[in-house]
Every structure is written in structure tokens, then in C-alpha cells.
Amino acid sequence: MTSTPPNPSPNPSPSLPPPFWATRRALVLSLVAAVALTAGVTALLVNIFTRKSEQRNPYVRVVEVGENDTDSAKWGRNWPLQYDGYRRTAFPTRTRFGGHAGSEALPEEKIARDPWLKRMFLGYAFSIDYRDRRGHAHMLADQEVTKRLSKPQSGSCLHCHASIIPVYRELGGGDVMAGFEQTFALSYQELNKKLHDSGHGHPLGCVDCHDPKDMGLRVTRPGFIRGIQALASSEAAVPALPSIALWRSGKRDRPYDPNSDASRNELRSFVCGQCHVEYYCASKMPLTFPWGKGLKADDIEAFWNETKFPNGEAFSDYSHSETGAPVLKAQHPEFELWNQGIHARSGVSCADCHMPYMREGATKISDHWVRSPLLNVNRACQTCHRASEEEMKSRVDAIQQRNYDLMQRGGAAIVQLIDAYVAAKAAAVPEDRLRQAQDFQRKSQWRLDFIAAENSMGFHAPQEAARILAEAIDYARQGQLALLGGATGSTPPGTPAPAAMPAAAGSAAASAPPASAPPASAPPPAPSASAPR
Ligand code: HEC
Numbered sequence: 184m185t186s187t188p189p190n191p192s193p194n195p196s197p198s199l200p201p202p203f204w205a206t207r208r209a210l211v212l213s214l215v216a217a218v219a220l221t222a223g224v225t226a227l228l229v230n231i232f233t234r235k236s237e238q239r240n241p242y243v244r245v246v247e248v249g250e251n252d253t254d255s256a257k258w259g260r261n262w263p264l265q266y267d268g269y270r271r272t273a274f275p276t277r278t279r280f281g282g283h284a285g286s287e288a289l290p291e292e293k294i295a296r297d298p299w300l301k302r303m304f305l306g307y308a309f310s311i312d313y314r315d316r317r318g319h320a321h322m323l324a325d326q327e328v329t330k331r332l333s334k335p336q337s338g339s340c341l342h343c344h345a346s347i348i349p350v351y352r353e354l355g356g357g358d359v360m361a362g363f364e365q366t367f368a369l370s371y372q373e374l375n376k377k378l379h380d381s382g383h384g385h386p387l388g389c390v391d392c393h394d395p396k397d398m399g400l401r402v403t404r405p406g407f408i409r410g411i412q413a414l415a416s417s418e419a420a421v422p423a424l425p426s427i428a429l430w431r432s433g434k435r436d437r438p439y440d441p442n443s444d445a446s447r448n449e450l451r452s453f454v455c456g457q458c459h460v461e462y463y464c465a466s467k468m469p470l471t472f473p474w475g476k477g478l479k480a481d482d483i484e485a486f487w488n489e490t491k492f493p494n495g496e497a498f499s500d501y502s503h504s505e506t507g508a509p510v511l512k513a514q515h516p517e518f519e520l521w522n523q524g525i526h527a528r529s530g531v532s533c534a535d536c537h538m539p540y541m542r543e544g545a546t547k548i549s550d551h552w553v554r555s556p557l558l559n560v561n562r563a564c565q566t567c568h569r570a571s572e573e574e575m576k577s578r579v580d581a582i583q584q585r586n587y588d589l590m591q592r593g594g595a596a597i598v599q600l601i602d603a604y605v606a607a608k609a610a611a612v613p614e615d616r617l618r619q620a621q622d623f624q625r626k627s628q629w630r631l632d633f634i635a636a637e638n639s640m641g642f643h644a645p646q647e648a649a650r651i652l653a654e655a656i657d658y659a660r661q662g663q664l665a666l667l668g669g670a671t672g673s674t675p676p677g678t679p680a681p682a683a684m685p686a687a688a689g690s691a692a693a694s695a696p697p698a699s700a701p702p703a704s705a706p707p708p709a710p711s712a713s714a715p716r
């Protein structure tokens with residue numbers, strides 16, 4: 184037996200000196216350490232608690248804000264971080280297709296860049312002045328200087344360009360909806376003067392998206408509330424709006440109310456859907472969001488086709504000055520197109536991409552500099568997508584390039600239809616053919632404009648955008664055929680496809696490869712002045 188074990192025993196023998204941890208000095212030291220640790224943990228806890236409550240309630244209010252505070256600078260004293268972002272919307276932004284070209288004094292004319300737009304709009308104020316959009320800070324001023332105001336415009340215009348709700352409330356004797364209903368009959372200049380006189384001459388502000396009591400998100404715009412209620416009451420499929428499906432399955436004893444029925448996630452898109460939508464805005468009836476049959480381009484077209492003005496006349500936005508066709512003008516349907524895409528269906532909201540979260544010190548805030556997500560791919564896309572920034576940008580660019588090319592083909596087609604109409608009319612072609620061509624022009628222009636006026640260059644729902652553009656081109660060509668008295672043999676939309684295609688189907692003609700598309704950089708087909716053969 185040896186005095187020293189071959190391996191140190193974990194249990195020290197009592198004959199050995201006490202281990203360090205058992206000495207008095209160690210005891211004192213560990214006491215000190217314990218005190219320090221407790222202090223540290225307490226400090227940490229206090230810190231976490233403070234941060235948590237900062238997150239929960241970062242709203243140490245320096246000033247009280249209420250429904251009539253349309254000047255966001257006042258709110259900015261309570262929420263300086265969000266206000267900083269909000270103010271940055273005055274800065275210029277530019278991407279390949281987003282933001283604006285042109286000078287800081289005024290964005291570039293879209294109708295000069297794409298002459299087919301101007302041709303389509305002949306007979307309407309958009310053929311006079313139609314520019315690139317820019318940041319929210321400019322919305323009121325840009326509206327006040329547009330030459331579209333050289334034609335009489337309705338007070339409805341201000342619904343989406345100013346912090347107008349207190350003016351509605353005042354006009355309606357306390358009732359916002361009642362006030363709103365009067366404004367279409369006022370001239371733009373009259374309502375604009377009221378707005379400034381009452382001290383509310385500000386662009387979109389905090390009060391338009393937030394409840395001043397608790398800062399919860401809310402919608403305030405009567406146009407949106409009416410429109411979404413009509414959508415909810417319809418049969419239209421709404422796969423991207425689960426709260427509507429839920430409301431429909433309930434008692435339906437009161438109208439759908441976005442402010443109490445919608446989820447917070449839906450409100451993150453609804454606040455934008457107050458303005459980034461298709462609408463009727465003139466002096467014959469109140470501002471209308473046309474969603475009573477659904478949100479797709481075809482649903483909206485059907486809604487307008489069935490709409491009558493109060494005087495009984497069939498609805499149209501204007502008559503084309505060269506063909507006399509009663510046509511529709513589409514306006515920035517971002518909310519509608521987004522609804523048809525995979526992101527909406529996956530619960531990805533406008534705010535996810537256009538107001539992504541950012542860290543400011545310990546606080547996570549939403550970026551209130553609303554702009555193109557391509558200027559911010561890291562926060563706007565890479566929170567969900569693992570691909571590199573460059574790869575994400577190139578995916579977007581591929582979608583946008585395809586959309587752009589198809590749209591230019593549509594532009595060429597509509598110009599050729601108008602040319603053909605003018606030539607046919609001069610050649611005294613029978614009236615019924617002319618009428619058919621007008622009808623095709625209305626259908627084609629509606630679709631082309633729907634995608635041209637939408638501001639994502641197809642990104643919000645790429646396949647849907649391509650479908651709509653393909654129909655636009657088809658209708659323009661059918662219009663040309665109609666003028667020639669030719670049969671229009673293509674499948675009308677809505678015709679069910681054969682249930683199953685035999686594998687070997689396809690005559691030589693059907694399976695022939697399509698004429699090769701021009702390379703991405705090739706110029707679009709030039710509009711030709713000659714009528715088609
Ligand atoms: C998945 C991300 C995503 C979602 C969700 C999304 N967008 Fe976009 N949006 C984009 C991208 C990408 C573009 C193209 C930007 C560009 O070309 O610079 C764009 C473009 C736009 C533009 C034009 C921007 C500019 O700089 O000119 C507007 C306006 C817009 N979106 C509004 C909306 C609205 C309103 C919603 C919700 C109804 C929405 N977006 C939902 C990604 C998104």
C-alpha cells in the first residue's frame with residue numbers, strides 16, 4: 184500500500200489540509216462575490232425591465248396628442264425615432280424602376296417617357312401631366328401644383344393627399360362619414376382652402392394610421408372602410424385576408440369593421456390600402472373603392488361595368504378623344520395586386536417590406552422612412568430570405584424586366600389599335616365593327632393601365648401581372664381584327680381549360696416554339712402607324 188493514491192481521489196483525505204474553498208479567506212471572498220453577483224443580477228434585471236417597458240411603452244409622453252393634431256411635429260416630441268424616419272420621406276429616392284427620375288423640383292413625366300401612355304389618355308387630364316411619384320412628405324404640394332388641376336377636379340382628391348379627417352368631421356357636424364360624403368361635390372380649390380384655413384394643411388401624418396390614445400394601428404379613410412365592407416359582403420375569394428373569411432362565417436349582424444375585426448398583421452397592410460388603390464374620384468359621386476366583386480383586375484372591371492352614375496349613365500372615366508371609346512382609368516392598385524401575390528398569401532404585409540424593423544439602441548422600431556425596399560434589402564428581405572443581397576436584387580430585376588418588356592408590347596399594341604380605328608373610321612368601316620373595336624379598346628386599356636399604374640413593375644404579383652398584360656395585348660389585337668370584320672377566335676377568359684391534356688396532344692402548330700422574345704435589352708417593338716394586315 185502506498186501513501187499516495189495512484190490517482191488523486193475526488194474525496195480528499197481528512198489528514199490533508201482543508202481545500203481552498205473551505206478556508207475562511209475563501210468564505211469571505213465568496214461572500215463578496217455573492218454580493219457583487221446579486222448586485223450585478225439586480226442591475227441586469229432592472230436594465231431588462233427598463234428596456235422591456237421601454238419596448239412595451241416607449242411612450243413617455245412629453246405632450247398629449249389628439250384627433251385634431253394633424254401636424255406630425257407635435258407627435259415627434261413623444262416619438263422622435265419614428266418622426267425622424269417620417270421626415271426622411273422628403274429625401275429623393277431612386278432605383279431602376281422605383282422612386283423618381285427628373286429633378287428635385289419636379290419628378291419626371293411618365294407620359295413623356297412612355298408616349299403610348301399619353302396616347303391612351305387623350306381626352307383625360309392624365310395626358311396633360313403625369314409624373315413619377317415620390318416620398319410622402321411631398322404628397323400635398325405635388326397635388327397642388329399638378330397641371331391636371333387645370334381641368335375641374337373634385338374635393339375627393341384630398342382624401343389621399345392630406346390629413347383631412349378633422350375637416351370631414353367638421354363638415355359632418357362631428358360625423359366623419361357624413362362630412363366625407365359632401366366633399367365630392369366641392370371643387371378641389373374650395374376644399375383645399377378649407378383644409379389650409381382650418382390649420383390641417385399637412386400631408387399624411389401619424390394621426391392617419393395611429394390612434395392617439397394608445398398608438399394602435401387603425402384605418403381612418405372612409406373610402407377604404409366602405410370599400411373593404413363591400414368586399415367583405417361579397418362572395419369574392421379573399422385568401423390573403425383571413426379576418427374577412429372569419430367575419431363571413433360569423434353572424435354578420437353588423438358590417439365588417441377593419442378596426443375591430445382585422446388582425447394586427449392585416450392592419451400593417453390596410454393602413455397603406457387607404458390610398459394605394461384603384462378608385463373613382465370626380466364630381467359625379469363620392470370617392471369609390473371598387474371592391475364589391477373582389478380585388479382582381481377582372482373583378483374591378485366587372486364592378487365598373489355594372490356601375491351607373493346617379494343620373495343613370497353607364498360608368499366610365501372618360502371618352503377617348505380619337506376613338507370615342509368610353510374607357511376606364513386605372514390608378515395605382517398596389518393593394519389589389521399585392522393581394523394576388525405569394526407574399527400576401529404568406530402573410531407578408533406592406534410594412535414588412537416598406538417599413539421593416541430596425542434597431543435604435545435597445546429599441547426595435549419600424550422604419551418610418553417609407554420607400555423602395557430595394558434601398559434596404561438587408562432589413563426588408565433578408566429577414567426572411569437567405570439569399571445574398573445581390574441575388575435578391577437580381578431576382579427582383581428579372582421579374583421587373585419581364586414585366587417591363589410585356590408592358591411595352593402592350594403599349595405598342597394599344598397604339599396600333601387606336602391607329603387602326605382612326606384609319607377604319609376614315610374608310611367608313613361599318614358602325615358595328617367600330618363599336619366592337621371600342622369595346623376591345625376599353626378592355627385592353629384597362630388591363631394595360633392596371634399594370635402600368637401599379638408601382639412595383641410587376642413585383643407585387645408577377646404571374647398575375649403577366650396574365651393581365653397578356654390579356655391586354657390579346658384584346659388590342661382582337662380589336663384590330665374586329666375592325667377588319669374578322670372573327671375573334673381566341674378563348675374568352677373564364678372558359679374552363681380541358682380537364683386533362685393528353686400527353687401527346689399538340690399538333691405541330693400548337694407545339695411550335697413561340698417566336699423568340701427580344702433580348703432583355705432590346706428596345707420594345709416600335710408602334711407602327713399602319714393598320715395590321
Ligand atoms: C415582399 C415585399 C413587398 C411587399 C409585401 C409589398 N411591397 Fe411594395 N414593393 C416591393 C418591391 C421590391 C418594389 C419595387 C421597388 C423598386 O422598383 O424600387 C415595390 C414597389 C412599391 C411601390 C413603388 C415604390 C417606389 O419607390 O416607387 C409602392 C408605392 C409600393 N410598393 C406599395 C406597396 C403597398 C401599398 C403594399 C401592400 C399593399 C406593398 N407595396 C407590399 C416589395 C414589397
Ligand code: HEC
Nearest residue numbers: 313314315316325326329336339340343458459462464515
Ligand atoms: C385613393 C387615394 C387617392 C386619391 C383619391 C387621389 N390620389 Fe393622387 N396619388 C395617390 C397615390 C397612392 C399616389 C402615389 C402613387 C402614384 O403616383 O402612382 C398619388 C400620386 C399623385 C400625384 C403624383 C404623381 C402624378 O400622378 O403625377 C399627383 C400629382 C396626384 N396624385 C394628384 C391627384 C389628384 C389631382 C387627385 C384627384 C383627381 C388625386 N391625386 C386623387 C392616391 C390618391
Ligand code: HEC
Nearest residue numbers: 276282316317318321322325343387455457458533537554
Ligand atoms: C393618405 C394616403 C397614403 C397612405 C395612407 C400611404 N400612402 Fe404611400 N403615397 C401616397 C402618395 C400620394 C404618394 C405620392 C406622393 C408624391 O408623389 O408626391 C405615395 C408614395 C409612396 C411611395 C413612393 C416613395 C418614394 O420615395 O418614391 C411608397 C413606397 C409608398 N407610398 C408606400 C406606402 C406604404 C407602404 C404605405 C403604408 C405603410 C403607404 N404608402 C401609405 C399616399 C399614401
Ligand code: HEC
Nearest residue numbers: 255258259262265266269387388389392451454534548549
Ligand atoms: C402610413 C401609416 C403610418 C404613419 C403615417 C405613421 N405610422 Fe407609425 N407605424 C405604422 C406601422 C405599420 C407600424 C407598425 C405597427 C405594428 O406592427 O404594430 C407603426 C409603428 C409605430 C410605433 C410603434 C413602435 C414601432 O416603431 O414599431 C410608433 C411609436 C409609431 N409608429 C409612431 C409614429 C409617429 C410618431 C408617426 C408620425 C410621425 C407615425 N408613426 C406615422 C404606420 C404608420
Ligand code: HEC
Nearest residue numbers: 525526529531535536556563564566567568575578579645
Ligand atoms: C416576412 C417574410 C418575407 C419578407 C420580408 C420577404 N419575403 Fe419574399 N417570400 C416570402 C415567402 C413566405 C415567400 C413564398 C415562398 C415560399 O413559401 O417558400 C416568398 C417568395 C418570394 C419570391 C418568389 C415570388 C414568386 O412569385 O414566386 C421572391 C422573388 C421574393 N420572395 C422576393 C422578396 C424580396 C425582394 C423581398 C424584399 C423586398 C422579400 N421577398 C421579402 C417571405 C418574405
